[in-house]
Amino acid sequence: MRISTVTMFEQSVSSMNRQQADFMHLSEQMASGRRVVNPSDDPQAASRAVAVSQAQAATKQFSDARVSARNALSQEESVLNSVSDAISSAKALIVQAANGTLSDADRQSVASELRGIYESVIGQANATDGNGRYLFGGYQDGSEPFIDNGHGVEYIGDDQVRRQRVDASREMRIGDSGRDIFLSVPSGADYVAQQGRVDADGNVETVNTGSVTFKGPQVIDNGDPGYGQSYQVVFASDADGNATYSVQQQAADGSWQSAGIDNQPYDPQGTSVEVGGLRLDLQGQPADGDAITYAPANEMDTNLFHTFEKALAVLESPAQTPAEQATMNNALSTAMREFDASLDNVLTTRASVGARLNELDVIDSVSGNRELNYAQTMSDLVDLDYNQAISEYCLRQVGMQAAQQAFVGIRDLSLFKYL
Template identity: 40%
Template sequence: MRVSSSMLYQQGLASMTNQQSSLLHVQQQLGTGRRILTPSDDPVAASRALEVTQASAVNDQYATSRKQANINLSMESNTLTSVVTTIQNIQTLVVQAGSGSLSDADRASVATELQDNYNQLLGLANSNDGNGVYMFAGYQSATPPFATNASGAVQYNGDTGQQLLQVDVARQMPAGDDGRSVFMSVQGTATYVASAPAANTGTATYSAVTVTDPTNPLYGHNLSLNFATSATTGKMQYQVIDQSAVPPAAVVAPVDYVSGTGIQVAGLSITVSGTPANGDSVSLQPAQQAGTDIFANVQNVINALKKPVATDADRAALANALATANRKMSNSLDNVSTVQSSVGSRMQELDALNTIGSNRTLNYTQTLSGLQDLDYYSAITQYYQKQTALQAAQQSFMQIQGMNLFKYLQG
């Protein structure tokens, strides 16, 4: 095979160019610390690195969502702590108002304190995050969730929506709670509430309702104790009416009333004392049906304390109103405390997910390092090898360049 001088030059130059390119590639690897500079360097590893990078980016987004959820839940937790304190203050004032030594003026003073706590509670219910987002408004977070209507009652203008944040691969977490579930609801385990209609004229008062047998067939029904004088004996009697039946029906035959004796009915126990008037009644309602609006409950107490107390019937009506209010406030407190516990549980879960997310980030980082990072010892060795190869190619080219027949002819 005949080898021309031009072919020698071309091959020599090509060899040096290839060696220079290889040396430059190693120099770039050393400069960046990366083994893979282009996908062609290692297609399989490059593809795997892309998948890991994408998974790491998604994991970082989960971490951002968890951070936002934790901020929202922390603000809600702080607000609910203040709500609990306010409710406890209201309960203390309700108990104080029941003292028989208070005058009308004293009760009016207590009503004023209750009004202050009522306003504070309403302000807490309309709390926002400082950016105009109301935390208890559901999806209607741009407007205050609670407002006073024309009749003076507080109404809820939000909805029951909850902002769900994707805090992990398979976990969407509510980043807040709506105002209706916090301030206008009670737990399913809340006990019965006893109440007396304003039309009562007797002096009968009642104790709190206790549950004795939740398996009773009538447990959970709306009941009433109706008092009436027996036409036969002239004695005061009571009859239990199931108001949940259609139409309402008597549960048992009329029973002679004895003041201070416990009344057992539908798995419940209640003690009525004093002298009821003919036609008086006492309602026994499940907590969910007895009025769950905490604002309405406080307002009812304020209204009751503002009424003058002149007769025994007035005193009985006030005592019953306070007893009903105290039970409802206890149910509301239990509900808020349950929501607060739920918020705390979610924050604990976020802490656990943060730990998992951090470990996942570490795994991704280690995997990417194994795929992409440069082995400096091997790269430096390659650098010197390729540098030597380039120098050898250059020297070889210089020698080949001197192999020219014209050089000898000229001599």
């Protein structure tokens, strides 16, 4: 077989180019630290690496979302902490104002301090985050959720709350409705009593003119079949002019019906009414038609702002006559109960916010482990084993040198040297 000089040169050059290409590709791998520089290096690993890379990008987006959610929840928790402190301060002032030795001027001073707390709570309810969005306005976070309409504070925000996906399988509330926080109480809140008759819509129909005061109601048997119902004690007089009382229970349609306690003798020095697993202690002289209504706090239209307004109204009004004194004492007793219910509600919401913050920490921990797994998988797929690469680099270097030396030897095999 005859092999031409051109063929020998072409094969030698081709061999050296191939050796040099392999050598350069290995050099590129070592410089980049990646085994798969081009998809053609390992198509299957390159395909899987794309999927892992997309998962890493999604994990990073969820991580950024959790940072945003944590900031929003932390700001809400800080505001709720301030609100709970304000309610506690208001309760302390109510206790101070209930002191019978205070004069009208003294109560005016207490009312002035209480009004400052009231206004601070309104400000907290209209708090904003760092981006100017109102925390408790729901989706309507571009304007103040609470406004004073001249008859009290009104909520004009949205009852829906913003949610954010913080992980592939978790969408979390990153806020709470102002209505749920400031205008509501927990469903299991304690009983609240107030003087006067209440209609089916929860509105006070009559105003007491006597001097009867109440304490409680206290729960004595929460297993009683009537526990959880609404009651009212209505006062009247018998034929001899002595005070009597009857207890009515609110029916499902909102009407008031007899609870089986009718025209019982009433002792102004102290009478305890027990019904539905509750005890209400009464004292003072009632007038005909006076009433005391008591029901679970969540059914009595308990509203943090209304509680402030009712307390301020009695503290800023003179209390000279026995009836006025009784009205003030009853209003302050009701305010204390309502403040307790509102504080419980704020603390419950704050606990919910804390639980969500803890959940974000758990998700962060799980996400961190997932990111490590993704990084390990990506490394296994595309990263370079330097020990193997350096060994192969040296081998390729020897191979390329051998090809070059072989070409030098073949190049000298020519008949022209013998001419």
